[in-house]
Amino acid sequence: MKVRLEARSGLGVIVIDHPPVNAISADVVAQLGQALDAWEARTELAALVIACDGRTFAAGGDIAGFDRPDFSPAPFNGILARIEAQARPVVAALHGSVLGGGFELALACHGRVAADGTRFGFPEVQLGLLPGSLGTQRLPRLVGPELALDLISSGRTLGSAAALAAGIVDRVVPDALAGAIALGEEWVRTHCSLRRLSVVRIAPDEKLSRRLEAAAAEACDRQPSNPAAVAIVRAVQASLLPFAEGEAIEASLFEALRTSPQSQSLRHLFFARRSTWKIPGLSRDIRHRELHSIGVLGAGTMGRGIAMNFLNAGLPTRLVDASQAALDTAVSIIRSLYEASAAKGRISGTEVAARMALLHTDLGDAALADCDLVVEAVYEDFALKQRVCERLGALCRPDAIIATNTSTLDVDRLAAATGRPRDVVGMHFFSPAHVMKLLEVVRGRETAHDVLATVMALARRIGKTAVVSGVCYGFIGNRMAEVYMREAEFLLMEGASPAQVDAAVEALGMAMGPCRMLDLAGVDVGARTVIEYAKSGGLPPDASYRALVRALYESGRHGQKTGAGYYRYEGRTALPDPETERISIELAARHGIARRPAIDEREIVERLLYPMINEGAKILEEGIACRGSDIDVVWTAGYGFPAQRGGPLFMADSIGLHEVAQRLQHYAKARGNPHGYWTTSPLLDKLSVEGRRISSCERPR
Numbered sequence: 001m002k003v004r005l006e007a008r009s010g011l012g013v014i015v016i017d018h019p020p021v022n023a024i025s026a027d028v029v030a031q032l033g034q035a036l037d038a039w040e041a042r043t044e045l046a047a048l049v050i051a052c053d054g055r056t057f058a059a060g061g062d063i064a065g066f067d068r069p070d071f072s073p074a075p076f077n078g079i080l081a082r083i084e085a086q087a088r089p090v091v092a093a094l095h096g097s098v099l100g101g102g103f104e105l106a107l108a109c110h111g112r113v114a115a116d117g118t119r120f121g122f123p124e125v126q127l128g129l130l131p132g133s134l135g136t137q138r139l140p141r142l143v144g145p146e147l148a149l150d151l152i153s154s155g156r157t158l159g160s161a162a163a164l165a166a167g168i169v170d171r172v173v174p175d176a177l178a179g180a181i182a183l184g185e186e187w188v189r190t191h192c193s194l195r196r197l198s199v200v201r202i203a204p205d206e207k208l209s210r211r212l213e214a215a216a217a218e219a220c221d222r223q224p225s226n227p228a229a230v231a232i233v234r235a236v237q238a239s240l241l242p243f244a245e246g247e248a249i250e251a252s253l254f255e256a257l258r259t260s261p262q263s264q265s266l267r268h269l270f271f272a273r274r275s276t277w278k279i280p281g282l283s284r285d286i287r288h289r290e291l292h293s294i295g296v297l298g299a300g301t302m303g304r305g306i307a308m309n310f311l312n313a314g315l316p317t318r319l320v321d322a323s324q325a326a327l328d329t330a331v332s333i334i335r336s337l338y339e340a341s342a343a344k345g346r347i348s349g350t351e352v353a354a355r356m357a358l359l360h361t362d363l364g365d366a367a368l369a370d371c372d373l374v375v376e377a378v379y380e381d382f383a384l385k386q387r388v389c390e391r392l393g394a395l396c397r398p399d400a401i402i403a404t405n406t407s408t409l410d411v412d413r414l415a416a417a418t419g420r421p422r423d424v425v426g427m428h429f430f431s432p433a434h435v436m437k438l439l440e441v442v443r444g445r446e447t448a449h450d451v452l453a454t455v456m457a458l459a460r461r462i463g464k465t466a467v468v469s470g471v472c473y474g475f476i477g478n479r480m481a482e483v484y485m486r487e488a489e490f491l492l493m494e495g496a497s498p499a500q501v502d503a504a505v506e507a508l509g510m511a512m513g514p515c516r517m518l519d520l521a522g523v524d525v526g527a528r529t530v531i532e533y534a535k536s537g538g539l540p541p542d543a544s545y546r547a548l549v550r551a552l553y554e555s556g557r558h559g560q561k562t563g564a565g566y567y568r569y570e571g572r573t574a575l576p577d578p579e580t581e582r583i584s585i586e587l588a589a590r591h592g593i594a595r596r597p598a599i600d601e602r603e604i605v606e607r608l609l610y611p612m613i614n615e616g617a618k619i620l621e622e623g624i625a626c627r628g629s630d631i632d633v634v635w636t637a638g639y640g641f642p643a644q645r646g647g648p649l650f651m652a653d654s655i656g657l658h659e660v661a662q663r664l665q666h667y668a669k670a671r672g673n674p675h676g677y678w679t680t681s682p683l684l685d686k687l688s689v690e691g692r693r694i695s696s697c698e699r700p701r
C-alpha cells in the first residue's frame with residue numbers, strides 16, 4: 001500500500017508512503033481516492049491531516065508517468081477538489097522538499113504546517129512544464145499573482161521561514177505531524193472557518209494586468225525556444241478569472257507542454273543525470289577510501305581551478321608546482337575569484353577566509369606523500385604526464401588514489417607508469433574547472449572498484465555532474481568533438497564560412513558553434529591535441545585531416561587570445577576574416593578539395609551532428625559509455641548542447657535513427673568514404689532496424 005488512513009487522537013491521518021520521494025504516481029492518486037473514501041466514512045474523526053513517510057513530503061508528480069500517452073492531471077485534480085471541499089478541517093503536515101504536485105496537494109488543504117527546514121517550490125519550469133494540478137491557480141490566490149509568477153517562472157525554492165512570511169504556511173514547528181494535528185484540533189475546537197483557495201477571487205487591477213502582459217511579452221522575447229516561459233505567465237494570468245476557467249486554461253497549457261519536444265527532452269535529462277551515478281558491476285555497499293586531504297600537482301589554469309573545487313567543499317588542499325611564481329599567481333587568482341564572489345554576495349567574507357585557510361602550497365612534490373588523493377594537472381603532453389605518473393606512483397601513500405587530469409591521453413598507459421594501476425583513475429575536468437559542471441571519470445582497465453566509487457562520491461561532494469567513461473582517445477566528449485571538428489574544417493575548406501557553420505548549429509540552440517568554441521578554448525590547444533594524436537598514430541593518415549586548425553596554429557592565429565583564429569576579434573566580438581578564407585582556399589587546393597559556391601544549412605547541420613551521433617553509437621557499442629543517456633549528459637553539461645533537445649542521442653531518436661543512418665550513407669556516397677568516416681556503426685544499424693531508441697540503450701554486456 002502506498003497510501004493509508006490512520007486514526008490518531010480522534011483525527012484521521014492520511015499517510016503517503018512511496019519511497020524515495022513520495023512522487024505522486026497514478027497508483028498514489030488512486031489510493032488517495034480510496035483513503036478519502038475511508039476518511040469520509042469515518043465521520044467520528046474530527047479533522048484530517050495529510051502527511052508523508054520518509055525523508056520528504058511529496059516532491060512532485062511522478063515525472064516518469066508524464067511519458068504515458070494517456071496521462072492526464074484530471075484524476076489528481078479531482079482528488080484535490082475533494083480534499084478542499086471537505087467540511088471538516090484538512091491540514092497538511094510538511095517536511096523535506098514540498099515541490100510541484102506535492103506543493104499542489106498542500107495548497108488544496110485548508111491549512112499547512114511545516115517542519116523547520118522544509119523547502120517549497122515549483123520546479124516544473126526546469127522540466128519544460130508548468131504546475132499542472134492547479135498550482136498556477138491556487139498559489140496566486142494565496143500569495144498574489146506576482147510572487148506566484150516569480151516562484152513558478154524561476155523554479156526557485158523558498159525555505160520554511162520565507163514560506164511563513166509569504167503566508168504559504170500557517171506554522172513552522174519542529175515536528176510537522178504533531179503541529180498539524182495540534183492545528184486541526186484547535187480549528188475543531190474553535191469552529192474555525194476553513195479557507196478554500198479555489199473560491200478566493202483576485203481583485204481586478206489594471207496595473208497588475210498590464211504588468212502580467214509585459215511579463216508575457218518579455219518571456220516571448222527572452223526565451224523564444226522555451227514555450228514553458230510564456231505558458232506560465234498565461235496560466236497565472238488566468239488565475240484572475242473564475243477558478244473553473246483558470247483550471248481549463250492551465251490544463252490545456254500543461255498538455256501542450258507535456259507533449260512538447262522540449263519537455264520530453266528535459267524529462268529525459270532529469271533521469272539521465274541521476275543514472276550516471278549508477279555504475280554497472282559496482283556494488284552500492286563498496287567501502288570507500290577516506291579522503292581528508294587532496295593534492296593537486298600543477299598550478300596552471302587547470303590546477304588552480306581543480307583545487308578550488310576541493311576548497312569549496314571544505315577539503316584541505318595542497319597545490320604543488322616547481323615554480324614559486326606559478327604558485328604565487330595561483331594563490332592570488334584563487335583569492336581574487338573568491339573575493340569577487342563575496343562582493344557579489346554569493347559567499348561571505350568568513351567563507352573566503354575559511355577556504356583560503358584550507359589552501360597550502362609547496363614547491364616540492366614531497367608534500368604530496370601525505371595526501372589521500374592526488375590529481376596531476378600538468379601540461380597535456382604524454383611524455384611529461386608519464387614521468388609525473390611514475391613519480392607519483394613511487395611517492396604517494398600505498399592507499400592513496402592517483403588521478404590524472406587528461407582530456408585525451410591513454411589513461412591505461414599512464415596508470416601503468418605509476419606501477420600501481422589499480423589506484424589510478426582519470427578525472428577529466430573542463431575549463432574553467434571551478435565553473436564547469438561536467439567531470440568525466442575515466443575508468444582504466446585496472447582501476448579498482450573502491451577507487452572508482454570513492455572518486456564518484458568525491459565528484460558528488462564537489463557538486464559535479466559526473467559521467468564514467470572507459471579509456472579511448474578523447475573519452476566520450478572529446479572523441480565525439482573530434483568528428484564534429486573534422487567536418488567543420490572540411491566544410492570551411494569546401495567553401496562555407498566560419499560564421500555560416502557556427503550559425504547553423506547555434507540556430508539549433510548550441511551555445512557556440514565549433515569555430516567560436518575553438519577560438520575561445522584556444523586554437524593552439526586544439527592544434528596541439530591533434531598533433532599529439534598524430535604522434536600516437538591515432539590520426540587518419542590523411543594530410544587534409546584537421547589541416548585548417550594546424551595551419552591557423554602555425555600562422556600564430558591562436559583564437560581570441562591572439563586577436564585572430566577562425567575569426568578576427570575586436571574585443572570579444574568575432575568578425576569575418578578574409579585571411580581564414582585565404583588559408584582555407586589554399587588548403588583546399590593543396591589537398592584537392594573541391595570548393596563549392598554554396599553549402600546549405602541542412603548539409604552543415606547533418607555533417608556536423610550525424611557523424612557525432614554515429615561516434616556516440618560506437619562509444620556505446622565499445623562499452624566506453626555505460627548507457628546512451630550518459631552521452632547526452634556529457635554533451636549537455638560540458639559542450640553547450642541544448643538541453644531542450646535532450647543531447648545528441650535523444651535528438652537522434654527524435655529525428656529517427658533510420659533517417660540518421662540513411663543520411664550518413666548518403667554522405668558516404670556523395671563525399672566518398674575515406675577512412676570509413678561515414679560508415680554507420682553496427683549498433684546504430686541494429687537499433688534503427690529494430691525500431692529501438694539509442695538514448696535509452698544500455699551498454700551491451
Ligand code: 3H9
Nearest residue numbers: 023059060061062063073097099100101123131132133274
Ligand atoms: C510535477 O509535479 C507536475 C505537477 O504540477 C503536475 C502533476 C500532475 N518523479 O534527486 P534524487 C527519483 S513535475 C519521479 O537523487 P535528492 C529520482 O529519479 C515534478 N522520480 O534525490 C531518484 O531515483 P533513483 C516536480 C523522482 O535527495 C530518486 O527519486 N518536482 C522524482 O538528491 C532520488 O532523487 C520535481 O521536479 C519525481 N518527481 O533530491 C522535483 N523526484 O534513485 C524533482 C525524484 O532511481 N526531484 N525522483 O535515481 C528533485 O528535485 C529531487 O529528487 C529532490 C531530492 C530534491 C526531491
